[in-house]
Amino acid sequence: MKSMSQTVEAPVRTARGHLVIAGLEKAYQSQKVVENLDLEVQPGEFVALLGPSGCGKTTVLRAVAGLVQPSAGDIRVDGISLLRRPIYKRDLGMVFQSYALFPHLKVRDNVAFGLKMRGAPKQESDRLVREALGLVRMEGFSERYPGQLSGGQQQRVALARAIVTNPTALLLDEPFSALDAKLRESMQVELRQLQKRLGITTIFVTHDQHEAMTMADRIAVMNAGRIEQFDSPQAIYEQPSTLFVAEFIGKTNRFSGTLKGREGGQALIQLAGNDKLCRARDNPQLQVGDSILAIVRPEKISLMGDGAMPNGYTGLMTGNISEIIFTGEKSMLFLSSPCGNVAVAAHNDSHRTAAGATSGKRFQLGWNASDMLIFPLQS
Known part of the structure; x- marks a missing residue:
């Protein structure tokens, strides 16, 4: 091929x-x-x-x-x-979920169908079909029927049929x-x-x-x-x-809380279960005192031992590992915390390595303030 x-x-x-x-x-x-x-x-x-x-x-x-x-x-x-x-x-060219190829027609005739409906001369049709099949790497399959092709090959034929009419x-x-x-x-x-x-x-x-x-x-x-x-x-x-x-795009951790104020262009929030304030990306739709939902993605959270947060980091939350799922490049760590369960995607070969993570081990959780998003509770 x-x-x-x-x-x-x-x-x-x-x-x-x-x-x-x-x-x-x-x-x-x-x-x-x-x-x-x-x-x-x-x-x-x-x-x-x-x-x-x-x-x-x-x-x-x-x-x-x-x-x-x-x-x-x-x-x-x-x-x-x-x-x-x-x-x-x-x-318009269209490719359906089912590919909708004609089972009784050979590949070349399936691809040529739209050209035939438009009354294209046979010589021009044959040339355009060859070009379209070449573009999808199926030029050697023109004499086969759809039932003789794999799913990927059928998909390529359907695509060739969709583009052949330019x-x-x-x-x-x-x-x-x-x-x-x-x-x-x-x-x-x-x-x-x-x-x-x-x-x-x-x-x-x-x-x-x-x-x-x-x-x-x-x-x-x-x-x-x-x-x-x-x-x-x-x-x-x-x-x-x-x-x-x-929440539809990617994985998220969701926390309820309250918007307590604003400082330096960031929101100051208090998460339910945590008596300390943390920072988040501001949302101008919210008023101070509003109940909020705070969102942070697992890959944005870092695990750290006791001590001060790095510059730019916020969170000030602690949690104990309850489950570890190895997925290859990363491990998904699940921690229980006063604010609820927290998922953390930790790389297995970096400063956020999961190598030292064991069930029951306690960590401090932190994230960059700009990585925590807040929305109205009623959203």
Whole structure:
């Protein structure tokens, strides 16, 4: 099999595919599954729609594709509304969860299907099919049937069929859900490299946060039919705008407490079960005296012995190890503390090593003040 460096190079294409979704709504009877949703995707951008099952992300994708009729709103590509256009005139490529390959057609005929529907001459169709199969490293499988291919190979064929017509945008509905973990990771890298070479505007639906963080230029985190935050992967992770986003992306420790004051641009909070004040990243939505939820990620917490905290660190909480789970590069340590159970992700080969951690051992827990986020208790 060819390496990625040996794959067919995609032709340079003019940036297009500026996608705008404005005020999109979809209701089934009285139940709204998408509500007043706005989203703008730049030409050549890779955007992930991320959220739990039932949040409306697939409905948005299907509305763009023309498989769902919106109840309200508009969908425009390069300034032209798609709402009155039939599916076959929307100039979009789509890959489904099931791949939706025709079992009775050979690979080359599956890939050529869209070209045939557009009336492409056979000689041109054959050339484009060869190019598309080369791009996904499947040129040697053109005479096979889908049933003779592995899951990863079927996924590549479905992708070739989606890109062979040089669509304005590519729509991907959890295309890796049927693959095993190792193959899934490999295909994520390959798809992202291919998307960059093609420069094709892409919307990718997933409920897998790691998948979204790995592949997307920007992520739209959805909840109950709305976008909670639309930002870069780093901003989504480091600067979540809502409690839902903070807890949906990655793992978190949650503590209840009270906002006691502000100092030096930081919040001064008291956690339930701890009589000492600690510092956190400020949240301007909160007033002094408000009940709060404080969030800090396991990988942001350091274990230290007795003594003063390093500069910039806060916490002043102690805990006893109740469980240790070795995961390879890291160990997940679970500690009981006056503020509740605390999870700590400790590297096994650094200054935060878990090598000295044993069940029952007592540690002081600390974290940088900017790594503790606070939200209103009612969020």
